Amino acid sequence: MLQHLLANAVREAVVMNGTTVNAHIEHANGAEGLSADRQQRLLRGETMAQFADIAYWAGHFPTVALALTRYVTSWHPALGALHDPGARSPLDRPPRSSMR
Template sequence: MAFEPRTMVAQRGAFGKVSRSIEPAEGVDPADPRYRAAILQHFLARWIRDALGIRGVTPAEFLASVPDAPGLSVDRQRRVLRGETTATYTDLAFWAGHFPFIARQMSAYLASWADADSPQKPDFAPQAPARAQARPPLR
């Protein structure tokens, strides 16, 4: 059964916008596969926003610049980024194909599950794309 990913998190407005994990909504078990999938999509949305921000484009502008891809309409992608609809493997393959750091980050995040004592490792700290990382402070 389909679900709205952002309903699984406590702060729906933070979905895809903050660079940390979001606590589960009240009554949602952190081990619930739907919550775990929602957090995967939350991070995916965040990484997409970071990548597009580096290029200085909106999702609509970026999607208009690539060949037509079924299922990747601007409206649907906006809903995916907000967590209103579930992302698919097609979405992941599309964005990771254009921004390889997304594939690396997703791989690192999934690998953190194997290293964690609990299903949701709370201290996973995703990295921004290399060009978006802050510069060291001046001394």
């Protein structure tokens, strides 16, 4: 699911910037693992995404970072409060009373 979300978010971000994945990769200055062919396979789900891929795309497009962050924080109820500042998180605990 994470790779599917990454692929969709990348495609949307690239289109919003008026370019293509191939054109964007050409400007990556030959960074290792960022060949246009590999990235196309990754975005089609034929090649497994690695952390470096997620970091690259999230670092270049804030909308990709936001989409991935929202998805990952949905995995645990305590992290859901990150999206709603008024929500009470299970991580919020009352102060400990003094020991007797």
